[in-house]
Amino acid sequence: MDIIPIQKNYQKDVLNLYKTVTKHLRSNQNDQWDLFYPNLFVIQDDITNQNIYGIIDNHVVIGTVVLDELQSEKYEQIDWDDKNGNPACIHRLAVRPNYQGRGIGKLLLEYVEQLAIQRGYTSIRLDVYSTNDEAVGLYTKYGYVKRGTIEFPLRKNHYYCMEKQLNNN
Incomplete structure (x- = not known):
């Protein structure tokens, strides 16, 4: 399966992916995402900024991930290991529920x-909802380390801030 930069012609498909994943999360008592986030405006920004990547299967977006430098101000309170480097951030990694467990998340990561690494980043940071056991497990399995917690408005639970050092050799 090839991973490609997501273009504007796929924005409705990405929105459908996010809605499907949100419904799946909610069915598992996980309020990480809702009707307001992620939304079409977020997707349009990701496409415009050329930082969203995805896997397409039979003309359907089955998984996406965003890589950029945008960090929440709340990240300033975290004791990151990479203090003087050039960190990137992962956002909105999502895989259609009927494709989960097939290594799609691993491929995207x-x-x-x-x-x-190609762009010269020294680490990757992310935040993941603490009750999203599958996502926390995925990140942990692939070398991401919990560095602290933050809270966002309108969410019952905290988010783990995780980090992975990159081998830039």
Whole structure:
């Protein structure tokens, strides 16, 4: 399966992916995403900024991930290991529920990690909802380390801030 930069012609498909994943999360009592986030405006920004990547299967977006430098101000309170480097951030990694468990998340992570290395980043940071056990497990399995927690408005639970050092050799 090839990973490609997501173009404007796929923005409705990405929105459909996010809605499907949101419904799946909610069915598992996970309020990480809702009707307001992620939304079409977020997707349009990701496409305009050329930082969203995805896997397409039979003309359907089955997984996406965003790689950029945008960090929440709340990240300033975290004791990151990479204090003087050039960190990138992962956002909105999503895989259609009927494709989960097939290594799609791993492929997306490996892709953006290699992209980050090529672009000279020294680490990757992210935040993940603490009750999203599958996502926390995925990140932990592939070398991301919990560095602290933050909270966002309108969410019942905290988010883990995680980080992975990149091998730039």
